[in-house]
Amino acid sequence: MSTDAATSTATEHLTGPKFRTLRIGTRGSLLAMTQAGAVRDALISAGHPAELVIIKTKGDVTAGPVQRIGVGVFVAELREALLAGEVDVAVHSYKDLPTAQPDELVIPAVPPREDPRDALVARDGLVLGELPSGSKIGTSAPRRRAQLRALGLGLEILPLRGNIDTRLGKVASGELDGIVIARAGLSRIGRASEITETLEPVQMLPAPSQGALAVECRADEPDLIAILSELDDSTTRAEVTAERALLAELEAGCTAPVGAIAEIVESIDGEGRVFEELSVRGCAASTDGSDVLRASKVGSPESADELGRAVARELLELGARDLMTIAEDGDADD
Numbered sequence: 247m248s249t250d251a252a253t254s255t256a257t258e259h260l261t262g263p264k265f266r267t268l269r270i271g272t273r274g275s276l277l278a279m280t281q282a283g284a285v286r287d288a289l290i291s292a293g294h295p296a297e298l299v300i301i302k303t304k305g306d307v308t309a310g311p312v313q314r315i316g317v318g319v320f321v322a323e324l325r326e327a328l329l330a331g332e333v334d335v336a337v338h339s340y341k342d343l344p345t346a347q348p349d350e351l352v353i354p355a356v357p358p359r360e361d362p363r364d365a366l367v368a369r370d371g372l373v374l375g376e377l378p379s380g381s382k383i384g385t386s387a388p389r390r391r392a393q394l395r396a397l398g399l400g401l402e403i404l405p406l407r408g409n410i411d412t413r414l415g416k417v418a419s420g421e422l423d424g425i426v427i428a429r430a431g432l433s434r435i436g437r438a439s440e441i442t443e444t445l446e447p448v449q450m451l452p453a454p455s456q457g458a459l460a461v462e463c464r465a466d467e468p469d470l471i472a473i474l475s476e477l478d479d480s481t482t483r484a485e486v487t488a489e490r491a492l493l494a495e496l497e498a499g500c501t502a503p504v505g506a507i508a509e510i511v512e513s514i515d516g517e518g519r520v521f522e523e524l525s526v527r528g529c530a531a532s533t534d535g536s537d538v539l540r541a542s543k544v545g546s547p548e549s550a551d552e553l554g555r556a557v558a559r560e561l562l563e564l565g566a567r568d569l570m571t572i573a574e575d576g577d578a579d580d
């Protein structure tokens with residue numbers, strides 16, 4: 247650790263026997279506050295005083311498409327606050343993080359995740375199969391748009407942004423017949439009852455690491471890293487590691503038409519012993535939904551990273567690179 251006076255002032259609360267109240271940086275949206283609040287409560291329960299500090303990000307004040315504001319916009323300013331020592335901990339929706347991790351920051355905890363699947367919220371309690379051809383469905387993720395189109399239901403897919411409440415409001419007002427949205431977000435803010443269908447991964451693979459949180463801190467704080475590690479869930483960690491490795495191997499970002507789900511499953515060996523395996527499924531799509539490639543593998547949870555990369559390489563062999571390039575050149579405006 248540096249002997250620089252300013253640095254020791256900023257970190258002295260970490261070097262004593264007890265931490266002072268940990269400052270957790272969060273965006274101000276209801277979802278972000280709920281997620282960071284859950285981490286705060288878990289820390290307090292484990293005996294570590296903690297409080298929330300709201301950081302306003304450009305993503306919260308701009309209504310333009312995510313592609314135009316830039317990938318990672320929801321993340322960058324939280325990280326700046328962390329690096330500047332304004333907060334000790336940042337809580338992110340893991341799927342919003344770029345795949346490249348900055349050297350100065352680490353993620354000591356991935357808490358148990360919510361259901362990673364996507365959900366349909368449609369008018370009149372309708373499920374996908376009941377929506378008439380031409381129904382207007384809102385979603386902003388190229389991944390969701392591509393997979394919806396590939397279902398061949400003749401749905402009209404429209405761009406959708408804003409916080410969860412705004413999005414749900416477009417179904418209630420009749421502007422849209424339905425929206426597709428992460429189930430986890432709805433559950434966390436207590437509105438899962440509005441879901442009319444939870445989409446199975448065979449229809450719609452979620453975004454890599456959807457439903458998971460990343461609890462991040464500076465890399466040079468071993469005491470804090472040890473405390474945050476208590477919140478880590480090894481199952482979620484293995485699943486997210488595989489999904490993120492798949493995304494990284496495809497060299498794609500959080501707005502790419504890439505879906506992935508990794509799940510720890512129980513298998514039985516030749517002698518009847520139960521053991522855990524990691525199942526990984528992935529897809530790459532063109533935004534227009536003309537083609538969705540899929541691949542999957544099952545292996546050891548210890549080789550989560552390699553398993554995710556192997557599924558990605560299979561997608562690349564099937565032509566994923568060309569497919570995703572078509573998507574980028576085409577209408578990727580939402």
Ligand SMILES: NCc1[nH]cc(CCC(=O)O)c1CC(=O)O
Pocket residue numbers: 339340341342426427428430431455456457458459
């Ligand atoms: N990209 C926005 C975003 N980031 C995290 C969530 C929901 C919570 C999660 O997936 O962990 C959402 C909303 C959505 O995709 O519907």
